[in-house]
Amino acid sequence: xxxxxxxxxxxxxxxxxxxxxxxxxxxxxxxxxxxxxxxxxxxxxxxxxxxxxxxxxxxxxxxxxxxxxxxxxxxxxxxxxxxxxxxxxxxxxxxxxxxxxxxxxxxxxx
Amino acid sequence: xxxxxxxxxxxxxxxxxxxxxxxxxxxxxxxxxxxxxxxxxxxxxxxxxxxxxxxxxxxxxxxxxxxxxxxxxxxxxxxxxxxxxxxxxxxxxxxxxxxxxxxxxxxxxxxxxxxxxxxxxxxxxxxxxxxxxxxxxxxxxxxxxxxxxxxxxxxxxxxxxxx
Numbered sequence: 001x002x003x004x005x006x007x008x009x010x011x012x013x014x015x016x017x018x019x020x021x022x023x024x025x026x027x028x029x030x031x032x033x034x035x036x037x038x039x040x041x042x043x044x045x046x047x048x049x050x051x052x053x054x055x056x057x058x059x060x061x062x063x064x065x066x067x068x069x070x071x072x073x074x075x076x077x078x079x080x081x082x083x084x085x086x087x088x089x090x091x092x093x094x095x096x097x098x099x100x101x102x103x104x105x106x107x108x109x110x
Numbered sequence: 111x112x113x114x115x116x117x118x119x120x121x122x123x124x125x126x127x128x129x130x131x132x133x134x135x136x137x138x139x140x141x142x143x144x145x146x147x148x149x150x151x152x153x154x155x156x157x158x159x160x161x162x163x164x165x166x167x168x169x170x171x172x173x174x175x176x177x178x179x180x181x182x183x184x185x186x187x188x189x190x191x192x193x194x195x196x197x198x199x200x201x202x203x204x205x206x207x208x209x210x211x212x213x214x215x216x217x218x219x220x221x222x223x224x225x226x227x228x229x230x231x232x233x234x235x236x237x238x239x240x241x242x243x244x245x246x247x248x249x250x251x252x253x254x255x256x257x258x259x260x261x262x263x264x265x266x267x268x269x270x271x272x273x
C-alpha cells in the first residue's frame with residue numbers, strides 16, 4: 001500500500017498536476033490502469049507534456065474516438081521528457097486506406 | 111521513440127510504404143502493438159533496426175482464432191549492443207527491455223498490449239503483474255511504460271490526491 005507521505009504533489013511540478021484528455025469517457029481497464037499509476041507512482045505523459053497538452057485522441061475506431069495508448073514514467077525521469085506528439089496524419093490512421101485505427105505517438109526523451 | 115498500435119505488421123506493410131519508413135527513420139525505438147504475428151513467425155526486420163518481439167500464443171483452448179495481439183520493439187542498430195530483453199510475458203501481453211550499458215543507469219522500457227475487457231484474451235491479473243515488475247525494475251533503474259492499455263481514463267487523477 002502506498003503511504004500518504006509518498007503522494008506525489010511534493011514532486012510533480014504544479015503545472016503538470018492536471019492531466020488533460022480529449023476523451024471524456026471512462027471505459028475498460030481504467031480502474032486497474034489508474035491503480036497501477038497510483039501504486040507505482042508512474043505518471044501519464046499524455047495530456048501533460050509539450051506537444052500533447054490537450055490529451056489528443058489516440059484511436060479512431062468505428063466505435064468513436066478514444067485515448068487508450070499511453071506513455072508513463074516516474075517523476076525522476078520527467079526532466080528528460082521533452083515532447084510527446086500524437087501523429088494525426090491520415091496516412092497512418094482513420095483514412096480508409098490507412099494502416100491502423102490508432103495514431104502513432106512519438107516521445108522525445110534525452 | 112515511436113509507439114503505435116499498427117493493427118498488423120507484415121513485411122509488405124513495413125517495407126513498401128515509404129511514409130512508414132519516414133515515420134520510423136527519425137526515432138531510435140519503434141514500439142509496435144497488435145502486430146498480429148504468430149509465435150512461429152520471424153518478425154520482419156527493417157533495415158537499420160534490431161527486433162525484439164513477443165507473440166500472443168495459442169488460446170488456453172489451444173485454438174488460434176486469428177492473428178491478433180503481439181508486440182515488436184525495433185531498436186536502431188546503434189543501440190542494439192546496449193539493449194537486452196529483461197522479461198517477456200509468455201501470454202504476449204508485454205515485453206521489458208533494459209537499455210544502457212554497465213557504465214550507465216539503465217532504463218527499463220516496458221511495452222504493453224492489454225486485450226480489451228471481455229476479450230477471450232483479457233487477463234484480470236495483468237495490471238497486478240505489471241505493478242510487481244515495475245517495482246522490481248525501479249530498484250534497478252529508470253522506468254518507461256508504454257502501450258495500448260485499453261483503458262479510457264478521462265481526466266481522473268493518476269496519483270493519490272491528499273488535498
